[in-house]
Amino acid sequence: MKYSKVQMELWRIREQLDRKLSAMSGKQVRDYFAEEAKQFEARTGIRLRAAEGPCIMHGKGRAMRTLKLYIETSVWSHWYADDAPERQEATMEFFRACGTRRDKVVTYISGFVLDELQQAPEDLAADLVSLVDEQGAILLRPTTDVLDLADAYAVHGALPRARRADRLHAAMATVAEMDMLVSWNYRHLVNVSRRERINSVNRLVGYAKRLEIVSPPEVFEDEVQQETD
Numbered sequence: 001m002k003y004s005k006v007q008m009e010l011w012r013i014r015e016q017l018d019r020k021l022s023a024m025s026g027k028q029v030r031d032y033f034a035e036e037a038k039q040f041e042a043r044t045g046i047r048l049r050a051a052e053g054p055c056i057m058h059g060k061g062r063a064m065r066t067l068k069l070y071i072e073t074s075v076w077s078h079w080y081a082d083d084a085p086e087r088q089e090a091t092m093e094f095f096r097a098c099g100t101r102r103d104k105v106v107t108y109i110s111g112f113v114l115d116e117l118q119q120a121p122e123d124l125a126a127d128l129v130s131l132v133d134e135q136g137a138i139l140l141r142p143t144t145d146v147l148d149l150a151d152a153y154a155v156h157g158a159l160p161r162a163r164r165a166d167r168l169h170a171a172m173a174t175v176a177e178m179d180m181l182v183s184w185n186y187r188h189l190v191n192v193s194r195r196e197r198i199n200s201v202n203r204l205v206g207y208a209k210r211l212e213i214v215s216p217p218e219v220f221e222d223e224v225q226q227e228t229d
Contacts, residue, residue, distance in 0.1 A: 022164060026147040029168075034111070034141070067105045069098070070173035071137065072183035073116040075216055076109075076128055087184060094182070094216035095135060101220075110140045110172045112165060146171045152205050158197035163188055173211055174202050180212045182219060190215050 024032065078084065078091040098105050109132060117128040149171035154161040159170065166188045173181040183189045195213045202211065 022162070026144065029147060030142050030144075067101075067180070068108065068176075068178045069105060069219065070108050070110070070140070070169070070176065070178040070181045071113070072169050072181060072185065072189070073113045074184040075182050076113070076117060076131060077120070077124075078184055079131055080124060080127060090215075090217050091184075094219060097220050098135070107135055107137045108140050108176065108178065109137045110169070111142060112168050112172065114139075116165070140172055140176050142168070142172065143175065146175045149175060149202070149205060149207070152201050153198065156197075156201045156204065158201045159188065159194065170198050170211070170213070174198075174207050174209075177209055178211065180214055180219060182214060182216055184215060186215070189213050 075091060075094070078087050079095070081088045081091075098107055114132075117132070118125050120128060146168065150164065150167040153159040153167045153170065154164075159167045166185070169183075170181060170189065181189065188194065190213055195211075198213065199210055202209075
């Protein structure tokens with residue numbers, strides 16, 4: 001399979017982040033991403049809306065059920081993947097679909113996502129930051145529970161110990177009670193084996209809600225199918 005330049009760049013960034021995180025304690029990880037969020041606001045002038053409470057805004061008072069989507073870094077980056085036109089179009093269609101469903105779909109990111117996006121080449125990083133702002137994603141803050149669950153994934157073999165960034169993305173989505181983690185990372189996240197292992201560990205440590213880990217085209221495929229039937 002041929003990977004896009006954007007995907008290859010993201011892997012390079014994630015490997016660097018994994019090496020950096022591997023030397024940090026839990027407190028250092030929390031402090032690092034808290035500082036990254038502050039620096040992001042200072043550099044860009046964009047103030048992301050933070051989730052209420054320690055981790056998540058539940059959308060109280062909504063008449064209909066809200067679909068909560070944690071959008072991992074690879075999805076944002078594929079908006080600009082000109083050398084992967086099929087994935088690029090699928091990514092754009094996904095964000096358009098989110099935009100037309102604002103009354104029942106809420107998108108979230110974390111400091112982990114912000115950090116990876118800002119490590120891209122300067123011109124691309126600026127475009128990615130603007131995209132996040134345009135989409136109105138809500139910022140989730142890491143907690144001790146997120147860090148503990150990420151470690152549990154390594155202990156129980158759900159995700160490799162060396163892939164701390166992937167483990168943090170999955171843990172954040174779980175602890176924040178997301179309905180779906182949306183990603184183009186088929187290698188480490190969007191595949192049946194990983195999904196079942198992650199949910200098995202989640203149940204083991206007390207997170208009963210199932211986390212669906214899907215690619216962008218899968219998020220609204222049931223609605224599309226109903227429309228064509």
